[in-house]
Amino acid sequence: MGAAITTEGLTKRYRGGDVVALDSLDLEVAQGEAFGFIGPNGAGKTTAIRLLMGMLRPTAGRGEVLGLDCQRDGTQVRRRVGYLPGDLRLDQRLTARQSLTWFARLRGERNMTRAWELAERFDLPLDRPARELSKGNRQKVGLVQAFQHRPEVVILDEPTSGLDPILQQRFQELVVEMRGEGGTLFISSHVLSELEQTADRVAMLREGRLLAVENVEELRGAAPHRVTIRFAAPVPSALFDGIEGVSDVEIDGSLARLLVKAPMDAAVKAAARHEIVDLHSTEPDLEELFLGMYGDAENGEKDDDQDRAVTER
Amino acid sequence: MSSLEITAHALRVDRKSLFWWAIGLVLTTVLFLVFYPSIADNAAAYRQAIEGLPDALKAFAGGEGDPVSPGGYMQGQFFASLGAWLFFAFGVARGGRAIAGDEDDGTLELVVAAPVGRTRIVAERALAMAIELAVVSLVTWVTLVVLGPPFELDLPASDYAAGVVGLGMGAWVFGALALAVGAATGRPGVAYGVGGAAAALAFLCTVLAPLTDILNDRRELSPGWQSFGTRPIETGFHAGDMAILAVEGLVFIAVGTWLFLRRDIH
Numbered sequence: 201m202g203a204a205i206t207t208e209g210l211t212k213r214y215r216g217g218d219v220v221a222l223d224s225l226d227l228e229v230a231q232g233e234a235f236g237f238i239g240p241n242g243a244g245k246t247t248a249i250r251l252l253m254g255m256l257r258p259t260a261g262r263g264e265v266l267g268l269d270c271q272r273d274g275t276q277v278r279r280r281v282g283y284l285p286g287d288l289r290l291d292q293r294l295t296a297r298q299s300l301t302w303f304a305r306l307r308g309e310r311n312m313t314r315a316w317e318l319a320e321r322f323d324l325p326l327d328r329p330a331r332e333l334s335k336g337n338r339q340k341v342g343l344v345q346a347f348q349h350r351p352e353v354v355i356l357d358e359p360t361s362g363l364d365p366i367l368q369q370r371f372q373e374l375v376v377e378m379r380g381e382g383g384t385l386f387i388s389s390h391v392l393s394e395l396e397q398t399a400d401r402v403a404m405l406r407e408g409r410l411l412a413v414e415n416v417e418e419l420r421g422a423a424p425h426r427v428t429i430r431f432a433a434p435v436p437s438a439l440f441d442g443i444e445g446v447s448d449v450e451i452d453g454s455l456a457r458l459l460v461k462a463p464m465d466a467a468v469k470a471a472a473r474h475e476i477v478d479l480h481s482t483e484p485d486l487e488e489l490f491l492g493m494y495g496d497a498e499n500g501e502k503d504d505d506q507d508r509a510v511t512e513r
Numbered sequence: 514m515s516s517l518e519i520t521a522h523a524l525r526v527d528r529k530s531l532f533w534w535a536i537g538l539v540l541t542t543v544l545f546l547v548f549y550p551s552i553a554d555n556a557a558a559y560r561q562a563i564e565g566l567p568d569a570l571k572a573f574a575g576g577e578g579d580p581v582s583p584g585g586y587m588q589g590q591f592f593a594s595l596g597a598w599l600f601f602a603f604g605v606a607r608g609g610r611a612i613a614g615d616e617d618d619g620t621l622e623l624v625v626a627a628p629v630g631r632t633r634i635v636a637e638r639a640l641a642m643a644i645e646l647a648v649v650s651l652v653t654w655v656t657l658v659v660l661g662p663p664f665e666l667d668l669p670a671s672d673y674a675a676g677v678v679g680l681g682m683g684a685w686v687f688g689a690l691a692l693a694v695g696a697a698t699g700r701p702g703v704a705y706g707v708g709g710a711a712a713a714l715a716f717l718c719t720v721l722a723p724l725t726d727i728l729n730d731r732r733e734l735s736p737g738w739q740s741f742g743t744r745p746i747e748t749g750f751h752a753g754d755m756a757i758l759a760v761e762g763l764v765f766i767a768v769g770t771w772l773f774l775r776r777d778i779h
Contacts, residue, residue, distance in 0.1 A: 289619025
C-alpha cells in the first residue's frame with residue numbers, strides 16, 4: 201500500500217527565520233499504519249500537524265496526505281481526514297449536539313447516525329451547552345467530530361488528554377476499529393507510554409527536529425525486562441554468571457534482581473535449578489530507553505544525515 | 514458542501530445579538546421621532562438657536578438644510594448623526610467578529626479543518642454580514658415609515674428607504690473593512706480599531722466638509738458622503754453612490770481574502 205502521509209523537508213520558521221518551529225521534517229507513514237508522534241511541549245508536533253492540515257503555510261518543504269499536496273489540494277485532503285486539535289475550542293453558545301451537527305454540515309453531511317452512535321459510546325451529554333461541559337466531555341466532542349465522517353486518515357493532537365481510563369479504553373477500541381477498516385492514524389503525545397499500546401511506529405521530536413523513528417515492537421524486543429525473583433532459600437551470587445542476555449545482577453540472599461533481554465529461556469532455566477517462590481518481570485520503560493538512545497541528539501551532536509538514515513530505515 | 518452552511522450557521526448563532534441590535538435601533542429611532550412635534554411647534558426659536566451656533570456645531574446639527582423641516586430634521590438628527598454611528602458600529606462589530614473573532618476564541622480551527630476553502634469562508638461570512646445589515650436596515654425603515662407620520666414626520670417611504678439604504682451601505686463598507694483587516698491579521702482588536710477609526714474619520718470628514726474647502730473639494734472620497742452626505746432622505750436614492758459603496762466593500766473583502774489565503778491561522 202502507498203503512503204498515507206509524506207513530508208519532505210517540511211519546515212516552519214517564524215519571525216523572519218529566528219524561531220524554528222519545525223526543521224526539515226522527513227516522514228513517511230504507510231496506509232493502515234498507526235503512527236505515534238512523541239515529543240515534549242514545544243517540540244514541533246502541533247506545528248507539523250497544522251502544516252499537514254493546511255492551517256500553517258510551510259517556510260520550506262512539503263507535505264502530502266493520501267498523495268495530495270497539503271497546501272495546493274488542502275480542501276481535498278481535509279475531506280478525507282479527521283482532525284482533533286490539540287487545543288480544542290467549542291462555541292460556548294452551542295450544545296454538543298449543535299456543534300457536532302455544524303461540523304457535519306461543514307462537510308456536507310446531514311446523516312448524523314454515526315455521530316450519535318459515537319457520542320453514545322463515549323457517553324457524551326449531547327444537550328448541554330459547551331460552557332457547562334468538563335474538559336473530558338469537550339474532548340469527547342472533539343473525538344466524535346474527528347471520527348464521525350469515517351475518514352481514511354485521522355490526525356489527532358494529544359487525543360487522550362483529559363480522558364479518564366475508561367474513556368481511554370473506549371478510544372483504544374475506536375483506534376482498533378479504525379485499523380480494522382484499513383484507516384491510518386497519526387497521533388501525537390508528549391509521552392510515549394500513551395502510545396505504546398496504539399502505535400506501530402513512533403517518531404521522536406525535539407526542538408523542531410526529528411530524532412528518530414522506531415518500531416515499537418522492535419524497541420520493546422530489544423529492551424531488557426527488569427526481572428525480580430524470590431527464591432525459597434538463599435542462592436549463590438554467581439547464579440547468573442555467563443548467562444546470555446543477563447545484566448545488572450543483584451543478588452541479596454534469596455532475592456535476585458536482574459535485567460534480562462529476550463529470549464529469556466537461559467536465564468529462567470538457570471534460575472529454575474533452585475526453588476522459586478515468585479517471579480516478576482516488568483515491561484521495559486520505552487520512554488527511558490528512547491531517551492537513552494537519542495537523548496544526546498538534543499545537544500545537536502547528531503547531524504542531519506544520521507537523522508535521515510534512522511528515519512528511512 | 515452544497516449550500517451556504519457557513520452563512521446559515523453565522524446567522525443562526527448571531528440571531529440573539531442581531532435581535533438586540535434591532536431593538537436598540539428601533540428605540541433610538543423612536544427617540545428622535547417623538548421629539549419632532551415639539552421642535553416643529555417652536556420652529557422659529559429652534560431655527561434661530563441653530564443659526565446662532567458656530568459653524569462647526571451647525572454642521573453637526575444638520576448642515577446646510579432647514580433643520581426644522583421633516584427632511585432636514587431627520588438628516589441632521591438621525592441620518593447624519595446617531596443613526597450613522599449605530600449603523601457603522603454594527604457593521605464594524607459584525608465584520609471584526611466574523612473571522613478574527615472566531616480565530617481569537619479558537620472556533621475557527623475546526624472550520625478551517627473542514628473541506629472548505631478560505632475564500633469560501635470569507636465570502637460566506639461577508640454574505641451573512643450583508644444579510645444582517647439588510648435586516649437591520651429593513652427594521653429601521655419599517656419603524657420610520659410606520660412611526661414617522663404620527664409624529665408629523667410623514668416623508669415618502671421611498672425617501673426613508675433611500676436614507677436607510679445609504680446607512681446600510683455605509684455600514685457595509687466599514688464592516689467589510691473590519692472583516693478584511695480581521696481576515697488579514699486574525700486580530701479582532703486591530704479589526705475593530707481600524708474599522709471603527711475609518712468609520713469615525715469618514716463620518717467627521719463628511720459632516721465637517723462644508724466648513725473647509727480642503728475637505729469639501731474632496732468630499733466624494735469619504736464613504737460617508739455617498740452614505741448620508743448627499744442627503745438621500747431629501748434628495749432620494751443615488752444608485753451610482755450606492756454602487757460605489759458596494760464596490761468599496763467588495764474591494765476590501767477581496768484584498769482581505771488575498772491576505773487571508775497567504776497567512777498562518779493561529
